[in-house]
Amino acid sequence: YEIDPDLSDLLQTDKDHETRPWSALGEYAVSTHPIVLSGTLTLESTVGCTFSARVSGSGMTSAVNLPGDLTHTFAELGGTLRFGRTTNSTATVVVNAVNDGTRLLQGTGVALQFPAGKTPVEIPVPEGTWHVFPDADGDYNFNGFETADLTAYSVLPVDTTFNDPAKLGTVKVAAGEGTTVSARVDTVSAPQFVGGAGTLKLAENVCYRALLWIDPSDNSTFYKLNTAVPDYIRAKAAGSVVLTTTYSGNDLVEAFADKRSFQTTRFLRHTRHYDGLKAGTKSDFEDLPHVFPYRVQNSLNGLATFSCGPVGSSRRIQTSAGSLDTANLTPPANPALTGTKFVTMVFGSQNGGGKALVGLSDGALLRSAFTKDDPIAPIVIDAWVDGVKVNPMTTGLSGGWQIISLDVSGHNVNGFGWAKDHTNCGGQNYGEILVFNEVLADAERVSVETYLANKWGLTAQYQGVAAVTEHPAKAFLYGSTGNVEIDGHIQLSGTYSGAITV
Structure with a gap:
């Protein structure tokens, strides 16, 4: 049990402002400090208990058992928690706040009261009812639940997107x-769905298997120069440097994040340009406007793209810098993408x-000339242009x-906008980029x-042929x-008689 070690704290009850002890597993515990449960917390009290700090569960077995005929107040709940009772009387739980993604089991004889504006999805199970709140992305995580009735299903009352199939678990x-x-x-999760009164859209999206997914058209996935590192007092102390944050009216981009909100953000940064700040000097910091690509608005099909400028510039999207601690400017221990096979x-x-x-750590794709x-x-290497397989040693580019798609098996991608390092940069423009640690089959490619052709307005020139x-x-x-509605290669099983659009 991960409980605050200060066991001298007492629980402040809601009865005449009295302060009296309460017991957890026979010992005093804490009410005014955050509590993280990995097991069961059983309360023995003759008055309603008030938790003035966050109580959360770390897994499916985390539980709180409460005395009945009393009302217990929780300032904040999070994680996964099971609520039960210690007597045959009803235990009432008043919740003032719930964290995103909270999952609460309402056991037999427990009444739950949630804050206004927080409406969870309810799932009946043998032990009671799970109340599942959406996470920060609006997803519901049903993984780990075993429903009480094989024919039971949960109706989602709001528009919801499940990017992770595992979150659906066995719940219909x-x-x-x-x-x-x-x-x-x-191909693994095989989730279950019921055709309700709304619309169900199922998609086989290979993109979500990518190791790295960069999208310049997504405003939330980039940081404009002078905004990614929060403490610029150091820059001023190093010489009152005023950075130019645009190039020809286009925003310079200092840091990049993976497009997927559930993916660990990966800032792609040139750490050496910040070294001078830590040393109290300007150093390469003043060069920052010259090393980052710029974001061109309305560049293709109304969407923004990244430009690395002309050949010979220093602009690049450097993945070899990896994730960076923006507060301390500390580079990661293992910064490079590893096992890259397909772009x-x-x-x-x-x-x-x-x-x-594509930049590789061994520079194997360095072109002999640059037009x-x-x-x-x-x-x-295996290469495809607009869906057609080509010989990359004899095939040029269109100028547009x-x-x-390139099979780069045996090489590690370390950036875009250079061949290997800062001595061979520039000349590239990029829309969306997906890096995989697997070689895609033809149907997957x-x-x-x-997806890219439809989004970026390139369907007229794309000639790829779908394969099963x-x-x-x-x-x-x-x-x-x-x-x-079905999008992609999906095998459906079950008993259904509604409308299916492929």
Whole structure:
């Protein structure tokens, strides 16, 4: 039990402002400090208990058992918690605040009162009812629940997107009237759905398997220069440096984050340019406006793209810097992407295409010359341009935007906008970039490329041919009514008689 060690603290009750002890497993425990439970906390009290600090559970077995005929108040709940009672009388639990993603089991004889504006999804199980609150992304995590009735299902009252199939667990999900439930499905999870009054959208999105996913059109995934590092007092102390934050009216981009909110954010940073700040000097800090790419608004299909400038510039999207502690400017112990095997991207060669389309730690893709007509790569690798397989040693670029996929197995990607390091930068423009640690099958590659073509307005030039994948995604579908939309290669099983749009 991870409980605050200061056991001298007493519980302040709501009865005449008295302060009296309460017991947990026969000993005094804490009420005014945060409590994290990994097991069971049993309360013995003759008065209602008030927890003035956060109480949270760390797993499916975390539980709180309360005396009945009393009202117990919790200032804040989080994590996963099971509420039970110690007597045959009803125990009432008043919750003033719940964290995003909180999951609470209301056991037999327990009454739960939630704060206004917080409406969870209810799931009946043999032990009672789970109340599941959406996480920060609006997702519900049902993983680990065993429903009480094989025919029972949960109706989601709001638009919801499940990017992680594992969150659905074994719970059957239906879309409520007027709502849309979108779910990514894969070859492993096989989630279950019921065609409700709303719309269910199932998609096999290979993109979510990417090791790194960069999208310049997403405002939340980049930081403008002079905003990523919060403490610029150090910069002023180092010489009152005033940074130029734009280039030709375009925002310079200092840090990048993975597009997926559930993915660990990866700031792609040139750490050496901050070393002078730690030493109390300007050093390379003044060079920052010259090393970062810039974001061009309305560049392609109304979407923003990244530009690394002309060949010979120092601009690049450097992945070898890895995740950076923005408060302390501490580089990570293991900064590089490892095990990279495949890259699919929206690439622009308006500036010639650069010294390499993809930067590798061994510089293996360094081009012999740097115009659009020069070969894509100097080595034999599998390459596709707009869905068509090409010989990269004899195929050039268009001078415009193209969807390009490269099999880089045996090489580690360390950046975009250079061939290997800061001595060979510039000449590339990028839309969306996806890096995988697996070689995509043709059907998987076409799925990713088709997504990019549709989003970036390149369908007219894209020539990829869809193929049936050997291992389709799986989902179970039940019900006698509803509207289901299918996107991708998905194997459906179950008993269903509603409308399916493919």
